[in-house]
Amino acid sequence: MSFTSLHWGAYRPRVVDGRLQAMDPVEWDADPSPIGLSIPGAIDSATRIRRPAVRRSFLERFNDHPALRDPHLRGNEAFVEVPWDVALDLVATELSRVKGEHGNKAIFGGSYGWGSAGRFHHAQSQLHRFLNSYGGYVYSVDSYSLGAGRVLMPHIVGNMDWLLAAHTSWRNLAEHCELFVAFGGLPLKNAQCSPGGASDHLVSNGIRRMSDAGVQFVNVSPLRDDLTGSERNEWLAVRPGSDTALMMALCWVLVDEGLHNTDFLRRYTVGHERFIEYLLGAVDGVAKTPEWAAALTDIPAQRIVSLAREMAGKRTMINVAYSLQRAQFGEQPFWMTVTLSAMLGQIGLPGGGFGLGYGCMNNTGSGRKAFSGPRFSQGVNPVKDFIPVARITDMLLNPGEAFDYNGKRYHYPHIRLVYWAGGNIFHHHQDINRLLHAWQRPETIIVHEQFWTAQAKHADIVLPATTALERDDIGSAASDRYMIAMHKAIEPVGEARDDYAIFAELSRRLDCMQVFTEGRDAGQWLRLLYEESRSRAGSFAIELPDFEEFWREGVFEVDYPPDDTVLLKAFRDDPQGDPLQTPSGKIEVFSETIAGFGYADCPGHPVWLDKPAQPLPLHLLSNQPKTRLHSQYDHGAYSQASKIQGREPLTINRQDALARGIAEGEVVRVFNDRGAFLAGVIVSDTIRPGVVQIATGAWFDPLAKGQANSLEKHGNPNVLTEDVGASSLSQGCSAQTVTVEVEKWHGEVPPITAFDPPEILGARV
Numbered sequence: 130m131s132f133t134s135l136h137w138g139a140y141r142p143r144v145v146d147g148r149l150q151a152m153d154p155v156e157w158d159a160d161p162s163p164i165g166l167s168i169p170g171a172i173d174s175a176t177r178i179r180r181p182a183v184r185r186s187f188l189e190r191f192n193d194h195p196a197l198r199d200p201h202l203r204g205n206e207a208f209v210e211v212p213w214d215v216a217l218d219l220v221a222t223e224l225s226r227v228k229g230e231h232g233n234k235a236i237f238g239g240s241y242g243w244g245s246a247g248r249f250h251h252a253q254s255q256l257h258r259f260l261n262s263y264g265g266y267v268y269s270v271d272s273y274s275l276g277a278g279r280v281l282m283p284h285i286v287g288n289m290d291w292l293l294a295a296h297t298s299w300r301n302l303a304e305h306c307e308l309f310v311a312f313g314g315l316p317l318k319n320a321q322c323s324p325g326g327a328s329d330h331l332v333s334n335g336i337r338r339m340s341d342a343g344v345q346f347v348n349v350s351p352l353r354d355d356l357t358g359s360e361r362n363e364w365l366a367v368r369p370g371s372d373t374a375l376m377m378a379l380c381w382v383l384v385d386e387g388l389h390n391t392d393f394l395r396r397y398t399v400g401h402e403r404f405i406e407y408l409l410g411a412v413d414g415v416a417k418t419p420e421w422a423a424a425l426t427d428i429p430a431q432r433i434v435s436l437a438r439e440m441a442g443k444r445t446m447i448n449v450a451y452s453l454q455r456a457q458f459g460e461q462p463f464w465m466t467v468t469l470s471a472m473l474g475q476i477g478l479p480g481g482g483f484g485l486g487y488g489c490m491n492n493t494g495s496g497r498k499a500f501s502g503p504r505f506s507q508g509v510n511p512v513k514d515f516i517p518v519a520r521i522t523d524m525l526l527n528p529g530e531a532f533d534y535n536g537k538r539y540h541y542p543h544i545r546l547v548y549w550a551g552g553n554i555f556h557h558h559q560d561i562n563r564l565l566h567a568w569q570r571p572e573t574i575i576v577h578e579q580f581w582t583a584q585a586k587h588a589d590i591v592l593p594a595t596t597a598l599e600r601d602d603i604g605s606a607a608s609d610r611y612m613i614a615m616h617k618a619i620e621p622v623g624e625a626r627d628d629y630a631i632f633a634e635l636s637r638r639l640d641c642m643q644v645f646t647e648g649r650d651a652g653q654w655l656r657l658l659y660e661e662s663r664s665r666a667g668s669f670a671i672e673l674p675d676f677e678e679f680w681r682e683g684v685f686e687v688d689y690p691p692d693d694t695v696l697l698k699a700f701r702d703d704p705q706g707d708p709l710q711t712p713s714g715k716i717e718v719f720s721e722t723i724a725g726f727g728y729a730d731c732p733g734h735p736v737w738l739d740k741p742a743q744p745l746p747l748h749l750l751s752n753q754p755k756t757r758l759h760s761q762y763d764h765g766a767y768s769q770a771s772k773i774q775g776r777e778p779l780t781i782n783r784q785d786a787l788a789r790g791i792a793e794g795e796v797v798r799v800f801n802d803r804g805a806f807l808a809g810v811i812v813s814d815t816i817r818p819g820v821v822q823i824a825t826g827a828w829f830d831p832l833a834k835g836q837a838n839s840l841e842k843h844g845n846p847n848v849l850t851e852d853v854g855a856s857s858l859s860q861g862c863s864a865q866t867v868t869v870e871v872e873k874w875h876g877e878v879p880p881i882t883a884f885d886p887p888e889i890l891g892a893r894v
């Protein structure tokens with residue numbers, strides 16, 4: 130029996146006569162994700178890349194100076210299909226030219242993106258290992274997901290991965306939690322996914338068990354449906370970007386009424402005195418009272434007061450979604466989450482304390498050890514230049530310019546060649562019109578893709594990659610219940626090759642084959658990586674079967690040692706013996722380290738920072754999509770069924786729609802001074818006034834191809850988001866801080882062309 134694993138679940142591919150007919154959810158998954166429905170129709174659709182292809186001018190003038198290959202035509206030029214050998218020769222020639230002329234630090238291989246599940250054929254890992262075996266590349270650090278959080282948390286509590294793996298379990302919450310206050314909710318749409326696989330879905334059940342146990346939920350979010358499935362569920366329709374003020378006012382009430390836990394603060398934290406002075410107004414003359422916060426958040430002052438009392442009187446878990454830190458000054462809501470729960474003094478107690486992203490990923494709160502199976506080494510990168518991941522446009526536009534990051538000053542390298550596998554920058558990056566300018570700067574852009582995404586269409590050389598269903602692999606994600614033997618289900622579509630096979634061929638041409646492949650084919654690697662993981666499993670008291678048995682059975686249920694995790698319990702039990710990995714060994718409400726960096730946009734303790742004046746009346750939320758993973762399978766049936774007149778749905782409050790003469794089902798133009806997109810409208814009372822919401826991931830579809838500032842006709846919010854770092858500390862993605870205006874679209878509704886392949890010359894049949 131064959132299985133496969135995707136980031137959103139495990140499935141049994143149903144194949145008839147070599148064609149994928151259906152993706153049947155596995156029988157043990159109580160809440161399988163419908164995203165799997167999208168794959169059968171999409172995997173061999175016209176949108177699939179079938180053969181290697183080269184942008185016309187790039188090919189015709191390959192031997193001329195790179196500037197003569199018309200890089201400004203990227204995204205607006207035909208491709209020429211070429212045989213694999215020709216394409217691989219071109220890639221190898223370019224890599225060796227750039228390396229010879231400028232060194233490896235002219236190659237950007239950050240290649241951010243989720244790619245596919247499967248431990249071996251992870252595209253980004255394959256690329257990194259390949260480039261390392263060829264002398265290295267400029268890399269990127271942190272993620273779009275948790276840019277601010279990843280940099281902040283080690284200063285104040287501990288490393289983000291360590292924290293995520295040690296979250297208090299759903300089981301513990303059901304037994305001990307009384308009040309669950311969720312900033313950004315607990316959206317089930319997001320819990321469909323977990324990086325590397327989500328073989329059984331836990332979150333709906335987790336919420337149900339807590340609800341059955343009588344837990345009161347408070348959903349602090351602009352969207353009502355960010356928390357569903359619980360009985361006692363209050364919606365506090367907060368203004369986006371204002372949660373920090375709300376948390377401060379809750380702290381103010383605790384201090385004002387003497388409800389804060391001074392014993393806890395003294396024993397387990399540093400710097401709370403300075404923060405309390407700030408809270409009371411001693412520093413800036415502004416007391417952070419409920420009235421002060423009510424004006425910023427739209428939450429009534431009375432409710433702030435009563436909520437603070439309830440939190441102090443009950444066993445309370447405070448959860449914050451990643452989205453809150455994907456914003457300008459995004460460090461502050463995370464720092465305040467920790468500070469508020471430190472004030473309550475319940476950190477390290479069953480059912481209490483804080484959570485960073487329950488509901489963001491399926492596996493958070495599983496209560497299982499963070500074991501993950503096979504690991505594929507990426508080698509060692511001799512190049513030391515890097516960027517914080519979301520600063521890519523700045524790097525391409527401003528080589529040599531200085532930037533701040535986590536207390537140090539660095540300089541952007543001068544990039545000549547960009548190599549991408551397993552990501553889609555025209556999905557994930559902010560201010561796509563600015564990106565389009567930057568994207569003309571490199572001499573060469575090489576992309577491995579499965580589908581004709583905007584990223585592929587804006588490349589010079591495109592190499593077709595297999596999907597997870599077209600290769601053998603091993604599915605295994607941190608804390609996931611099952612390891613999956615991912616048997617190849619269908620033959621590669623067209624001439625698609627595995628990323629590994631592509632890099633192996635390149636490494637042969639570039640004389641680094643032994644380092645990259647170590648003489649193994651993919652099958653030998655799978656066996657080796659699996660065997661290596663068995664001894665690591667042993668250190669978790671997990672016994673894996675031998676490879677043959679695993680491969681034959683198709684699935685292995687990991688027998689995790691029983692563990693009723695409570696986050697930071699060991700620290701609470703013994704703060705001296707089990708200190709945190711912070712400079713003080715304690716929770717840092719004030720961080721001398723961060724204060725020493727001297728950043729106005731992230732000083733030494735949490736602060737309320739007014740955002741730069743936002744010019745337009747509606748706040749745009751671009752959250753994670755329910756119907757797909759990012760941009761993946763936007764052309765699939767499940768995502769397509771959600772579209773309105775072919776466009777991505779935009780939800781607007783009834784009052785705001787009425788004021789603009791907009792009705793449900795119509796097409797609207799959403800705009801600000803960076804650009805404009807079209808979307809299909811949903812009018813609703815489940816979104817607070819003053820906010821509009823559109824999911825990310827509609828494929829970039831400009832009316833005028835390859836030209837900046839063209840109308841985007843499909844609903845890609847990143848033509849409007851601003852490309853600035855969260856702060857000088859993290860430089861994280863700040864997509865959630867943006868305002869827009871919406872108007873009815875009176876023109877003809879242009880057809881969607883995002884899923885059409887580019888014009889292809891010399892196509893071979």
Ligand SMILES: Nc1nc2c(c(=O)[nH]1)N[C@H]1C(S)=C(S)[C@@H](COP(=O)(O)OP(=O)(O)OC[C@H]3O[C@@H](n4cnc5c(=O)[nH]c(N)nc54)[C@H](O)[C@@H]3O)O[C@H]1N2
Binds near residue numbers: 243578760
């Ligand atoms: N406005 C706004 N922007 C955002 C966000 C937001 O909230 N708002 N969220 C941000 C976040 S948190 C993230 S993580 C990013 C996500 O951004 P990405 O991870 O870049 O988005 P994906 O659509 O998952 O892109 C993965 C690409 O890899 C390709 N792929 C899949 N498998 C393989 C493979 O085996 N080989 C190769 N070569 N290619 C493969 C897929 O076809 C797809 O095009 O977006 C960020 N951008």
Ligand SMILES: Nc1nc2c(c(=O)[nH]1)N[C@H]1C(S)=C(S)[C@@H](COP(=O)(O)OP(=O)(O)OC[C@H]3O[C@@H](n4cnc5c(=O)[nH]c(N)nc54)[C@H](O)[C@@H]3O)O[C@H]1N2
Binds near residue numbers: 273314319452751
């Ligand atoms: N189906 C699906 N699941 C996914 C993904 C996907 O693409 N598809 N992506 C995965 C990835 S890569 C990541 S990083 C996680 C991301 O997890 P998150 O970043 O938490 O996800 P979002 O959906 O952007 O945000 C969650 C909710 O927060 C609310 N919100 C936004 N801004 C604010 C604010 O200022 N204040 C408050 N109180 N609420 C706010 C929004 O209403 C939104 O629905 O999700 C993962 N899960």
Ligand SMILES: [Mo]
Binds near residue numbers: 273274275
């Ligand atoms: Mo993410």
